[in-house]
Amino acid sequence: MSAKIELLLSRPNRIYRPSEPLEGKIVVKSASSISHYGIRIALNGSVTLQVRGGSAGVIESLYGVLKPITILNRIIEIKPSGKIVSGTTEIPFSVTLRNPKEDNLERFYETFHGTDISIQYLATVDIMRGYLHKSLSATVEFIVESDKADLLNQPVSPEMVIFYITQDTQRHPILPELKSGGFRITGRISTQCPMLEPLGGELTVEASALPICSIDIHLLRVESVLLGEKIITETSLIQTTQIADGDVCRNMTLPIYVILPRLLTCPTVLAGPFSIEFKVAIVINFQSELSRLHPKLDPLTPRLWMAMETLPLELVRTRIKSQ
């Protein structure tokens, strides 16, 4: 004779803003009636920081997980002690996320799952049943997006940056034939991008001495954690999007169109103890015998047959989805 408990949120996508109440229902399915000492919902939001590599030294790495930063920690009683009848019982609830007494507005960071930094919000329901019975509980993650009222008021006109990629802009050694023959790839790309809009831009191969193998757009996250007095920064790859496959026609404009992956991105955060920033890298791979000898490498390591340009990318939450 077991009872099942489920926590259902009102929105299928589970996205809530700090000013909005978290609504839903607790569904209890039980063959017999259950007496309890109260039904509670615990809301928990925290930033988990971890140091694994990047610029962290050996000693720092040993610490591993740092103490998480709490954003939200509240327990709300939904029902006082009583009895739940047998069968299926639905208990609706509605709890505010922001405690109006506290001014913790800026601390409601958006949900983010990175390598070193993770921002997560959980709702847990507990039915307390005293010593004799294990309490029934269920947990769901809900996703927090910035409050409408908190949004930047500035109109977001996608800020475009013009780039030139030539043999002379490269900071790493390149193949001699590339160096001498030269290449020129130009274009523009937005460096400030609303979360719900694709990262846009365009790119043109104007000239290239060697045939091109592939052109990719890498979306990178830069996570920085303050450890003592040291800032440990790690840059990692979120997503690669190929925009050219093979030796494309010269002087033909190719669009850059990258849909930002959900959860893996969030608006750029610059908090005290940590920061989450993003970058976009345009990487050109030239056809070369050498590249065949080194298959499957970290796409970000500069190589002789590669040319690249890395640009900062600010992600923002805009008021209206402009689509």
Place this chain on the structure above:
Amino acid sequence: MEFRPRNYIAADQSHALPRSRADIHPLSSPSPQPILRQVDDSAENRTTEEFFDPLRAPDSNPSVEIVDENDFERSSNGIDDSVQVQMKEWTSFKRLLMQRFPVSKTISVSSMSNTILRSEKAHEKSSSSTHLDDPQKSSEESTNVITRQEYVSRLHELKDEINRAWHSEDRVKSLKLSIKVARLLMDTSVLNFYPTLFVLVTDVLDMLGDMVWERIRQKAEFAEDGARFCSLRAENFGASDVPTDAKETCYNWFCKVGTIRELLPRIYLELAIFPCWRFLIEQPAESLQRLVMMTRGLADPLASAYCRLYIAHRAQKLPSHDTAHLITCVNDIKLIFTRISSTKETAHGGFADSKRPLVSLMEPSVEFIMKCILNDASPKRVNRVLVELGIWRSQEELFGGLPCVSIVLHHLLKELPTDVVCSHAVDILHLIKCSNDNSYDQYLNYRLVGLRLSEQISQIATVDAIINEVIQVVSEYGLDEYLKVVDAYLDIVLQNQMDDHLKTILECISKLASDKVLAEDELSSLQSILVKLLSHFKDLEHLFSLNHFLPILDMMHGSSRSIVNMHILDMATRNGYIHDPTTIQLLFEISQALHSDTDLVNMKHDDNQQQARLISRFVRMVDHGAAYEQHLAFLVECRGAFGNIIELKEILVHSSNCLATKALKDGKNHNDFVKSCIAFSEVTIPSIPGHIKQLNLYLETAEVALLGGLVSHSDGLIDSAISCLQSSDSMEGSRTVDSDGTLSSIRKLCSLLIMVPGNTEVGILHIPKSILSIIHSRSWSPRLRARLFCAIISLSATLSQERLPYHADHPEIMGNDLLFFGDSSYVPELLSLTESVLQNLVDIIEQESSRAARGSMSLEACNCIASSLKINEHVLPICSKLLETAKSCLNANDKYLTSTISFLDKNLHAATVPSSIAI
């Protein structure tokens, strides 16, 4: 027993219908309703029996069906129709695409495609493919070879798997597998297999796209508890009608697809779910432009061409028919072709050869996109399209002389509305002239314009300029190209009576083709040209007199020549008799050529029936007029030349008999000529297989001999006919006997015998007795035998008459009525024969097993007896017995039965009044 005396003249007069003149042919189509009605009325007045005219249709109302059709058309929705038409077009396009390029049995699969090879190593793979975005390990350099069939069936398996996963709620798996499938299209090394691969892969993607569309539509239309809260009609809903939840799901799909690393599968997957943009944005067509631009990133020309093809296909799913993206597609493709043909110049020889197959593999894409662009385009839009494609500089300055990639130009010309082609033909020709690259043969574009112009020759404004230009262009061509282009313009030349040009063309052809064995292609073009000439000139003699026509005809050989010859023969024999000796000689030679080209093959073959029929018809239509001897000589020549056409030999016999008859009718003394004709027929008949055929021809010839007063000839011919009959069963015993044919032939023989003077040397009943013995010796059906007995009875009865119903139309031949007038043994001999036959008749009817057949046979016999013999005490019992049999077998109300009874009654009444001589 006694024969019934007959007065044929009186009977003829009393039974003949009054003749009245008809103004309209009763079988001509415009409804001669009143006249038919009139005939109907008079027929009803005359007889009380119902009369069905088999030529008159049963009373039906055809207008009812038409109304139904209209209803059907009205009920079906216009938009659905066009979607269905598009779907059908796509299906047939796919089928053609798969058939168009021959594929070798095995396909080498590069490492990229281990999706296909997965069936063997399913277990290893399943664990490693947990990531949505999982580029295959490129380190595996080995290529694997699998058969085409395996590849195809593996793809079908994958499709099933995707479908299964979807329906078991594992949509992520369906998506992952679909991405793998789409990734297969990255491998263009399979070349000729690529179109098939494209069809198979897009089938899978279309399915996925439809499933996603359906899911989101349901999410939009129904709340979670199943209640319907809005309805999205497929044609006209906007993104604003779609609830947020559905939008959310939809956007998730685009996000998922957006995370695919490689460009090609990402584009394909977005295209698969492309119609779903309608849930999100009001103007989804704008995204098409982006996808077209993204496709530019695919450097492989083949992959990018097919990707554009898929864009064109998926864009059809949108309600708006904007073509801007397609124009960009075509312009991008033009660039690719320019790039391909420019590398050709620099590349070494072997590389250049591989360009052609590549271009032709890309062609379907250009073809389909062009079709989409110009499908039902208004004249205004056509103009805009031409400007956007860079063909026209502007709306005012048409055809600016800029070259266009010729393969693109080809498909543009194919799809342009005819009136645009017609009104700008000269400009188009100039455009072709300056568009001479390697992507398509220039002459084929010239040819295409000709064919397009021929669709509406009357609309062409500047015929002279066009033809002059074309004649000038082709004058530098070799034979094959010359023929192909000229063929396309020939109708224009002919219809505009440009005789000078025609002359030039024929001259040029004969110059180019002389001293040359024509190849298959050249022959078929030449065939088309000659057939066009033939159908244009109504008059064969005019055609033969055209300069170079006959020499060109002589250059041809093989099946093309046969086809042209057949057309000539067909034309020659269609307009009545052929009189001109030169034409006859020419046609004879043509027939000979046709015959010698075909007789190597078995003449029984169906394909050659046509040739045999045409030659036979020609022989039949030849008419030398009064030059009978010459005509007969022609027939003799034909018999020698076309020995193995059976059909023709029959015609030869008919013709020679006809010739003899004509000569006889001329009245002059043609006795020897008639004899030669009959001799010709007599010699020809035995070589015709089929005894019944021979029999009939002998009888026909015998009749002609009688007409010519050649009694001994006709006796001989009748003997031959009888021996034919005798040998018929022994030869054709195995096959079922054509009883109707046999019956009518023997009946005809019997009726002929009325005219043939009885031969007293062998006995006057020698021939009927031979027939009887044949009847007895054969295992023919009782029905056939009964009827034949009836025929003998009728023959005897007729011969017994004092005045025969007809005589041989020759003054020297005496009829049997005169020959045996007053011969006391004549009638008794006939009667005794009749008596024995009568007994046979009654016996054979008893043998018939089927009741219905027995009944009708009895009635037939009864009628025959009643009209041949007087009904007296000898005959009446037989008739009664037969009637009893009929009554026992048939319904009492049977019309045949009742009319037979009344006929018998009438005759019985007549017979009893005057007492007559009995035997």
